[in-house]
Amino acid sequence: MNLANQEGEVTWYTGMDEPSMKKLESAFEEQYPEINATFVRMNSSELGPRVDTERGTGSPGADVIHTSTHGYLDQVLADGQLAEIQSPAFEELSETVFQDHPGLAVDRWYAPFSSGSFTVVWNTDKVSEPIESYADLIDRADEFRGQIAVPDMYGDVVAGYYLAIQRALDGPDSSDPSESESLAALADMNPRLFESVVPLTNAVAAGEVKAGIYSVSTVYEALKEKGAPIDGINATDLDAKSGVNANVAIASWATNPNAAQVLVDFLFSEEGQAVTATTGYSTVRTDVDNPNGDIEAMAVPLPELDDPAFLKDYRANWTKLFRG
Amino acid sequence: MWIGLVAVLVVLVLVPLISVQAKALLDGGQAYRDMLDSPWLGATMFNTVLLGVGSVLVALVCGTFLAGCAWQLPKRLAWLSVLPIVPLSVPGLALVTSWSFLLSPQTGYINQFLRKAPWWDHLASGPIDVYSRFWIIFITGTLLIPFVYLFILTALRGIDGALIEAAEANGARSVRVWAKVILPLLRPSLVYSSSIVLLLGLGQFTAPLLLGRDQNVTVLTTEMYQAAQSYPVDYGLAAAYGSPLVLIGALLIYVQRRALKHSSRYETLSSRGHRSSSKTRSWPAIPILVYIVVALILPLFGLLNVALADYYSGAVITADTATLANFSTVFNDPDLGRAVGNSVGYSLVAVLIVVPLGFMIAVALSGSSRIPPRLRTTVDLLTSVPLVMPGVLFGAGILFTYSSGPIVLYGTGAALILAYITIMIPHVAKMQSSAMLSAGSSLQDSARVHGASALRTHARITVPLLRPAIAASVALCLSILTHEFGASVMVRSTSTEVMGTLLLRYWSQGAYPSVAVVALTMCAITGALVALSYAFTGSRRHEKKKPKSSVTNAILKG
Numbered sequence: 001m002n003l004a005n006q007e008g009e010v011t012w013y014t015g016m017d018e019p020s021m022k023k024l025e026s027a028f029e030e031q032y033p034e035i036n037a038t039f040v041r042m043n044s045s046e047l048g049p050r051v052d053t054e055r056g057t058g059s060p061g062a063d064v065i066h067t068s069t070h071g072y073l074d075q076v077l078a079d080g081q082l083a084e085i086q087s088p089a090f091e092e093l094s095e096t097v098f099q100d101h102p103g104l105a106v107d108r109w110y111a112p113f114s115s116g117s118f119t120v121v122w123n124t125d126k127v128s129e130p131i132e133s134y135a136d137l138i139d140r141a142d143e144f145r146g147q148i149a150v151p152d153m154y155g156d157v158v159a160g161y162y163l164a165i166q167r168a169l170d171g172p173d174s175s176d177p178s179e180s181e182s183l184a185a186l187a188d189m190n191p192r193l194f195e196s197v198v199p200l201t202n203a204v205a206a207g208e209v210k211a212g213i214y215s216v217s218t219v220y221e222a223l224k225e226k227g228a229p230i231d232g233i234n235a236t237d238l239d240a241k242s243g244v245n246a247n248v249a250i251a252s253w254a255t256n257p258n259a260a261q262v263l264v265d266f267l268f269s270e271e272g273q274a275v276t277a278t279t280g281y282s283t284v285r286t287d288v289d290n291p292n293g294d295i296e297a298m299a300v301p302l303p304e305l306d307d308p309a310f311l312k313d314y315r316a317n318w319t320k321l322f323r324g
Numbered sequence: 325m326w327i328g329l330v331a332v333l334v335v336l337v338l339v340p341l342i343s344v345q346a347k348a349l350l351d352g353g354q355a356y357r358d359m360l361d362s363p364w365l366g367a368t369m370f371n372t373v374l375l376g377v378g379s380v381l382v383a384l385v386c387g388t389f390l391a392g393c394a395w396q397l398p399k400r401l402a403w404l405s406v407l408p409i410v411p412l413s414v415p416g417l418a419l420v421t422s423w424s425f426l427l428s429p430q431t432g433y434i435n436q437f438l439r440k441a442p443w444w445d446h447l448a449s450g451p452i453d454v455y456s457r458f459w460i461i462f463i464t465g466t467l468l469i470p471f472v473y474l475f476i477l478t479a480l481r482g483i484d485g486a487l488i489e490a491a492e493a494n495g496a497r498s499v500r501v502w503a504k505v506i507l508p509l510l511r512p513s514l515v516y517s518s519s520i521v522l523l524l525g526l527g528q529f530t531a532p533l534l535l536g537r538d539q540n541v542t543v544l545t546t547e548m549y550q551a552a553q554s555y556p557v558d559y560g561l562a563a564a565y566g567s568p569l570v571l572i573g574a575l576l577i578y579v580q581r582r583a584l585k586h587s588s589r590y591e592t593l594s595s596r597g598h599r600s601s602s603k604t605r606s607w608p609a610i611p612i613l614v615y616i617v618v619a620l621i622l623p624l625f626g627l628l629n630v631a632l633a634d635y636y637s638g639a640v641i642t643a644d645t646a647t648l649a650n651f652s653t654v655f656n657d658p659d660l661g662r663a664v665g666n667s668v669g670y671s672l673v674a675v676l677i678v679v680p681l682g683f684m685i686a687v688a689l690s691g692s693s694r695i696p697p698r699l700r701t702t703v704d705l706l707t708s709v710p711l712v713m714p715g716v717l718f719g720a721g722i723l724f725t726y727s728s729g730p731i732v733l734y735g736t737g738a739a740l741i742l743a744y745i746t747i748m749i750p751h752v753a754k755m756q757s758s759a760m761l762s763a764g765s766s767l768q769d770s771a772r773v774h775g776a777s778a779l780r781t782h783a784r785i786t787v788p789l790l791r792p793a794i795a796a797s798v799a800l801c802l803s804i805l806t807h808e809f810g811a812s813v814m815v816r817s818t819s820t821e822v823m824g825t826l827l828l829r830y831w832s833q834g835a836y837p838s839v840a841v842v843a844l845t846m847c848a849i850t851g852a853l854v855a856l857s858y859a860f861t862g863s864r865r866h867e868k869k870k871p872k873s874s875v876t877n878a879i880l881k882g
């Protein structure tokens with residue numbers, strides 16, 4: 001702790017939405033006033049290249065990385081450039097909940113501390129009947145043609161999302177977008193493509209499109225609080241369940257390695273998890289009261305997505321389908 | 325000394341471009357093969373050419389028309405001729421952002437207004453789709469109008485009024501005078517400005533990046549950006565996508581140099597022999613004012629409206645619904661303070677370096693220097709290169725050059741400063757060179773005859789004479805660099821974020837009200853810096869010693 005205080009700062013790159021990130025940042029700084037935290041929000045597609053350049057040049061940047069792109073962390077790990085997590089809170093979880101959920105934590109290198117579930121949202125001024133499911137959305141194709149927002153194909157999270165939809169709607173063996181009826185129906189609706197959750201949800205709130213898939217409750221609820229005409233369905237009630245487990249890892253080239261360990265410990269601790277529970281994400285701990293669920297509600301990893309060849313083909317076929 | 329100057333220019337200009345090529349040629353040119361294998365390459369090339377040619381047409385037609393209007397204004401309205409260049413001081417990023425607020429199909433303010441017309445009231449969206457190829461081209465064209473305007477207005481002012489009077493005395497009407505006398509005289513300027521604007525159009529980045537995703541309107545620069553900034557990173561592919569732009573730029577320099585060899589370019593662009601149109605008219609004030617409303621007032625309205633909204637919804641803000649919460653959020657974000665500090669700091673350091681460098685180049689290019697002809701040609705060529713290469717390309721080159729090897733600059737302000745210096749070299753050098761040509765060399769010759777050393781002559785005579793041009797180049801540098809985006813986005817790191825890249829970050833997060841606040845802040849800071857630079861370096865006391873000079877004149881002469 002003394003070493004961490006001497007370092008006096010820590011930088012975290014995270015894909016969390018801004019309000020949730022700010023909550024965690026304030027809570028961390030309150031608990032560790034000697035450490036100046038810099039939390040930087042970054043899409044997963046942007047995080048990898050940025051961190052790669054930093055590690056290639058040895059320039060200061062991220063101490064702790066939080067990304068949903070598993071393949072990227074595997075690559076950094078293979079290069080021997082992740083530091084082992086040495087945190088009491090992580091230790092405790094490794095011996096308990098992570099043991100019961102193999103595949104979530106990768107030894108002591110990286111693991112998710114929270115999980116977000118994707119859902120469907122719509123503009124309440126433009127849609128009279130709430131959307132009940134993905135199947136309902138596809139059945140109402142004429143109502144939403146040209147008026148539906150979907151995520152563009154960036155990284156393995158979006159691929160996992162589309163894969164979850166096609167497996168839920170077309171059958172558990174469905175793996176190829178070009179043979180998926182549900183994805184073909186979605187593509188046929190002439191959707192607008194968005195880079196990530198927040199711009200997509202904003203477009204629905206603004207009325208640019210009538211509805212959107214791939215939103216999360218934290219983002220649309222924040223807009224709803226401001227009076228935006230937007231609503232969504234509880235992700236657990238959807239016919240296709242998909243979420244994102246963003247993993248937290250420590251860079252081996254971290255400028256502040258000790259403060260990094262303190263931050264990771266905070267994220268897995270009861271205090272950190274209690275704050276995370278207020279942001280709308282599921283949390284890994286089972287001893288924290290969270291309306292969004294604990295580790296049991298977290299997304300199940302899809303092993304296919306760790307295979308670069310599968311991912312490449314999936315992306316190419318999806319691109320042909322949606323970009324024609 | 326001159327070899328040293330050439331060496332500096334080689335490091336600044338050529339090394340990044342060579343790095344780009346070297347990266348593309350790694351692994352036996354695998355990156356080129358990947359690029360050629362891309363099923364989207366044809367569409368990307370087509371979009372790039374269409375964007376270049378289309379935006380040139382928009383800029384050429386509107387810019388020439390506006391210049392013609394400004395040229396005919398009577399003296400009491402002459403101040404209006406400055407207005408069409410004012411949009412240059414607004415960051416392109418801010419303008420594009422604002423156009424998306426104004427013209428987005430469903431909620432764009434202008435679209436909502438247009439749908440009130442009886443012939444469009446049946447539409448649920450549109451009639452304009454800002455994300456379509458046509459409107460991306462049109463918006464890019466509007467960004468380039470001031471450049472054409474500057475070129476053509478100066479050329480018009482250089483036309484001898486007697487020629488026009490003669491045509492009119494022989495019974496030619498206005499349209500015929502334009503068709504038979506004025507446009508043929510403008511041909512060199514039209515060709516020159518359209519070639520420059522074509523290059524600017526081909527290298528445009530902001531509009532396709534921000535607006536093109538929706539309908540897959542990709543161009544070479546956006547492909548470069550995506551390859552270098554998306555996981556998995558492929559710098560080689562990014563470099564390969566930059567190669568056609570390098571080739572086109574090199575070709576343009578060659579064509580320009582051949583064309584200028586036989587042209588009377590300086591007669592057309594010179595401020596000497598300045599005459600107004602033979603007949604002055606007041607009506608041309610109307611198109612100029614309309615242009616300012618469309619190109620400046622409306623975008624600023626769009627930004628302000630969104631900045632004062634709780635969330636972006638397309639509703640026009642009233643006193644009851646306006647909120648300053650977004651200003652408070654953004655101004656309390658330490659990232660903004662850092663980005664403003666970085667933008668201003670890096671720009672100032674770049675100015676401190678590039679202005680003296682530009683002065684040295686101007687001396688080298690002037691007839692009075694004793695530089696060997698071959699070196700002079702080399703300096704001239706190297707100075708022209710950044711003008712015809714997009715900023716994003718130099719950004720990529722600097723990223724590749726200084727991310728590994730003996731000198732690592734990534735993550736430091738030096739990488740951005742280097743990019744900024746390179747981008748500004750042609751502007752600053754040409755401005756000072758033109759001012760030097762106008763001033764002549766008689767005073768310097770006299771000083772030397774009286775025994776003054778070259779250094780003393782420059783310090784006591786040349787620099788004071790060029791002070792207005794130096795003021796203009798400082799102002800131009802600050803106005804371009806404080807909202808620079810193309811190069812910055814390639815080389816910035818978390819600690820070296822500048823205003824333009826911060827705006828992109830807010831944009832990609834969908835925080836549109838924050839985007840609007842940052843854009844307005846950029847406009848305010850750029851305006852303040854330009855005003856300050858004039859206050860410090862371009863005081864009236866000094867202007868009296870020389871004919872009037874300004875950013876406008878200096879650019880035009882260049």
